[in-house]
Amino acid sequence: xxxxxxxSVVICCYxxxxxxxxxxxxxxxxxxxxxxxxEIWIVNNASSDNTVQVAINEWQKYSSTGIEFNIVDExxxxxxxxxxxxxxxxxxxxxxxxxxxNWLNPSYVATAFEIMDxxxxxxxxxxxxxxxxxxxIAIDETLLSRLNANGxxxxxxxxxxxxSAGMTIRKSIFMELAKHGWSLITTGRTGTNFLSGEDAxxxxxxxxxxxxxxxxxxxxxxxxxxxxxxxxxxIIDMAFWLSYxxxxxxxxxxxxxxxxxxxxxxxxxxxxxxxxxxxxxxQAVMMQVLKKGKRPTLEQRCTVLRHYGMxxxxxxxxxxxxxxxxxxxxxxxxxxxxxxx
Numbered sequence: 001x002x003x004x005x006x007x008s009v010v011i012c013c014y015x016x017x018x019x020x021x022x023x024x025x026x027x028x029x030x031x032x033x034x035x036x037x038x039e040i041w042i043v044n045n046a047s048s049d050n051t052v053q054v055a056i057n058e059w060q061k062y063s064s065t066g067i068e069f070n071i072v073d074e075x076x077x078x079x080x081x082x083x084x085x086x087x088x089x090x091x092x093x094x095x096x097x098x099x100x101x102n103w104l105n106p107s108y109v110a111t112a113f114e115i116m117d118x119x120x121x122x123x124x125x126x127x128x129x130x131x132x133x134x135x136x137i138a139i140d141e142t143l144l145s146r147l148n149a150n151g152x153x154x155x156x157x158x159x160x161x162x163x164s165a166g167m168t169i170r171k172s173i174f175m176e177l178a179k180h181g182w183s184l185i186t187t188g189r190t191g192t193n194f195l196s197g198e199d200a201x202x203x204x205x206x207x208x209x210x211x212x213x214x215x216x217x218x219x220x221x222x223x224x225x226x227x228x229x230x231x232x233x234x235i236i237d238m239a240f241w242l243s244y245x246x247x248x249x250x251x252x253x254x255x256x257x258x259x260x261x262x263x264x265x266x267x268x269x270x271x272x273x274x275x276x277x278x279x280x281x282x283q284a285v286m287m288q289v290l291k292k293g294k295r296p297t298l299e300q301r302c303t304v305l306r307h308y309g310m311x312x313x314x315x316x317x318x319x320x321x322x323x324x325x326x327x328x329x330x331x332x333x334x335x336x337x338x339x340x341x
Contacts, residue, residue, distance in 0.1 A: 002172065006092035007109055007112060008090030008095050008096070010043060010083065011041065013055075014045045014046065014051075017050050020100055023098065024055065024058045026103040028062035028067070032110050038092065039091060041071075042070065043073075043085050043086045045076075093171050093172060094168055096167070099166075102221050103132075103223075103224065105219075111216070125169075127215065129150050129220075129221055130220065132225065133225045134225060139230045144225050156214055161199070167199060173211060177331060180335050182328075185324045194241035197248055201249060204253070207256065208252065236305060240308060242309070243313070245313075247314055247321060248317065250266065251263060251327075252328060274310040278311055281303050285304065288300075
């Protein structure tokens with residue numbers, strides 16, 4: 001570890017002027033021991049609103065805290081680009097990704113440092129989010145919880161991934177992989193493009209590098225869901241895009257699971273399975289509409305779009321995903337050779 005011990009909080013911002021004040025307030029209220037160095041980085045990702053000015057004005061209210069507060073621009077749209085900018089700018093070894101709608105509990109920063117510092121085998125550490133729907137609440141919160149960071153991440157140790165909200169990683173691992181040429185296949189969300197999964201991709205690569213992926217329920221935070229995201233359309237769109245994005249990660253998944261067949265054969269198997277499920281789902285919807293005169297339920301619509309998302313992604317992206325798996329293996333081999341040199 002060549003980076004100083006401490007925590008760098010990275011907030012990737014795209015048009016988040018309305019959400020930033022409360023997020024910044026919760027950061028200013030962190031109860032961090034005096035001996036623990038930490039800083040905050042606001043990464044302005046091609047915002048067209050007054051995100052930067054709001055960040056400056058808000059932090060002036062808390063400037064007496066003595067915490068180093070930085071703002072940097074990343075003009076290329078895409079949350080992955082913003083994350084990489086934050087990683088490169090960060091001074092400290094532990095990087096805490098705080099979304100612009102995350103309200104960290106007062107002990108979050110100190111606890112994340114404590115856990116990461118005491119457990120060098122952990123490469124990425126997640127927390128436990130709790131959804132807070134902005135009022136007036138437009139949709140049932142149980143529906144929102146399906147598609148947003150919410151609740152304990154009990155799958156972290158077995159499935160080896162975390163949601164990015166509140167996730168802490170080791171900068172040295174990321175930089176080592178980058179040094180050996182690693183590039184991510186997921187871009188993160190850009191405007192109306194909801195391709196996601198860069199958080200899971202980072203976790204998968206860290207796991208393949210030999211590190212544990214963990215979550216701790218002491219790390220709690222509130223996750224604000226704005227009214228504009230409380231819509232049936234958003235839920236339906238995300239049902240498609242989450243499934244579409246998931247296929248991009250199969251290069252990692254196949255390596256982690258040590259699949260006995262090639263990724264091409266695995267993709268063919270997935271395509272057949274999801275195509276059949278898509279046809280069955282569509283048939284069920286048509287029968288309900290034509291025979292019973294009932295509109296499809298939200299769950300039925302989401303099921304159709306989940307299968308359609310996977311089918312569409314395999315058809316369009318199969319070659320890219322297969323090539324990227326070869327890239328992953330080359331990077332891991334290069335890192336291993338470098339360690340043995």
